[in-house]
Amino acid sequence: MxxxxxxxxxxxxxxxxxxxxxxxxxxxxxxxxxxxxxxxxxxxxxxxxxxxxxxxxxxxxxxxxxxxxxxxxxxxxxxxxxxxxxxxxxxxxxxxxxxxxxxxxxxxxxxxxxxPQLDDATRGFSFMRQGPLDMRMNPQQGMSAAEWLASADEKDIADVIWRYGEERFSRRIARAIIGRREEEPLVTTRDLAELVSSAVPKKEKHKHPATRTFQAIRIYINRxxxxxxxxxxxxxxxxxxxxxxxxxxxxxxxxxxxxxxxxxxxxxxxxxxxxxxxxxxxxxxxxxxxxxxxxxxxxxxxxxxxxxxxxxxxxxxxxxxxxxx
Missing domain, CATH: 3.40.50.150 (Vaccinia Virus protein VP39)
Structure with a gap:
């Protein structure tokens, strides 16, 4: 039905x-x-x-x-x-x-x-929509994805992307995030999506390279x-x-x-x-x-x-x- x-x-x-x-x-x-x-x-x-x-x-x-x-x-x-x-x-x-x-x-x-959460660009859940890198299901509580990526160490970022996203290039992505934030912070969904896309050497057919990373960070941020x-x-x-x-x-x-x-x-x-x-x-x-x-x-x-x-x-x-x- x-x-x-x-x-x-x-x-x-x-x-x-x-x-x-x-x-x-x-x-x-x-x-x-x-x-x-x-x-x-x-x-x-x-x-x-x-x-x-x-x-x-x-x-x-x-x-x-x-x-x-x-x-x-x-x-x-x-x-x-x-x-x-x-x-x-x-x-x-x-x-x-x-x-x-x-x-x-x-x-x-x-x-x-x-x-609705994915479709609302202001929530920052989707790599397909430009918006603030937030990802919190309750934006009034806790640390946003941007805040966490600005403060977490490389190993923790790699571990999260691997554990919650099962992303095989997690270490490469984490290394790229650290390198980027030394120059300027990641503040939008497009910032992160483009960085991940450039860091991943092999692309999956019919799947955006940032899919697993966005999933992993969202799961972690919201426990x-x-x-x-x-x-x-x-x-x-x-x-x-x-x-x-x-x-x-x-x-x-x-x-x-x-x-x-x-x-x-x-x-x-x-x-x-x-x-x-x-x-x-x-x-x-x-x-x-x-x-x-x-x-x-x-x-x-x-x-x-x-x-x-x-x-x-x-x-x-x-x-x-x-x-x-």
Whole structure:
């Protein structure tokens, strides 16, 4: 099914939530339950979730981005079932506590940078658009990409580009960054994109040379993988019996973390042989729901961003009513 569309603030472009219907189908099991959308964005998933909830159902939207929170606040004013938390989903426990929710019926994470963030040149996420070299999901907090590149040492820059971008020319790029900043600072996206392009000796077909470097710096500046690990832990601790965690990721580093996390929980405790435990004690409280799901040909044709999306679903088994439920 073609995803629903939500207008962006400029009224010109349209943002499409990837795997919209599939994600909400897996997430919502109780129309009167409590749910958390950890990455509100422009509200595509949240609006569909609210459409599936009854008058006693509730949804909490979380986002780091002040612009996203502006859209979320408008939705909260329209629908009393919806509430907003400005922050990272690593703070999910605090956000749920503020709602008075000891347990929730479902948690959704749609990871990575959103299309509106990429399309807004002033945010500095895209090497395709000239703008300040910022890259912060919350421009009101932390160090910008330009500030970090102006102060980090060569080894740290190379390590970040290699670890988070899996860029094989990371050392060459870091060396070029250090050389450039000794003459003049890197302050715009074009500055960095052109420098990386000139530093990379071999170009990948159909891929801009700066792709991996921009991804790596963005992930590092926003602590995306650290927040993901903390958010996954917080989410499963809050899941009620029968509740589900639905995660959509867009690159291999994210998906690797999600896959291992869910797999290890579904396996249950790895106990030594011969230990005197009952079958129920050895059984996992969680199960994987189906296999990894990807967008179909029609959705990819309509929205190229869906091409790399992978959705995974984990459920707390209904028979376990103890810890975290």
């Amino acid at each position: 073609t995803p629903r569309r939500d207008k962006e603030s400029d009224g010109q472009k349209l943002h499409q939530s990837v795997l919209l219907d599939a994600a909400v189908d897996f997430l919502v099991s109780d129309s009167n339950g409590n749910y958390i959308d950890c990455t509100f964005g422009r509200g595509g998933h949240s609006r569909l979730i609210l459409g599936r909830l009854g008058e006693n159902g509730h949804l909490l939207g979380i986002d780091k981005d002040p612009e996203a929170i502006g859209f979320a606040s408008e939705l909260a004013a329209e629908d009393a079932r919806f509430s907003v938390f400005h922050g990272s989903f690593a703070e999910l426990a605090q956000a749920a506590d503020e709602q008075g929710w000891p347990a929730v019926d479902g948690v959704l994470m749609d990871l990575g940078v959103s299309s 995306e993988l650290e927040d993901l690990e903390a958010g996954l832990e917080a989410a499963v601790e809050r899941l009620a019996a029968g509740g589900r965690l639905v995660v959509i990721s867009f690159h291999s580093l994210e998906d690797r973390i999600v896959k291992r996390f869910m797999r290890d929980l579904a396996r249950g405790p790895q106990l030594p042989r011969g230990l005197p435990v009952t079958a129920s004690e050895a059984e996992s409280q969680f199960r994987l729901v189906g296999k990894a799901i990807k967008a179909d040909v029609a959705e990819v044709s309509d929205n190229v961003r869906a091409r790399s999306a992978v959705m995974r679903v984990l459920e707390r088994r209904a028979q376990h009513q103890g810890e975290g439920a």
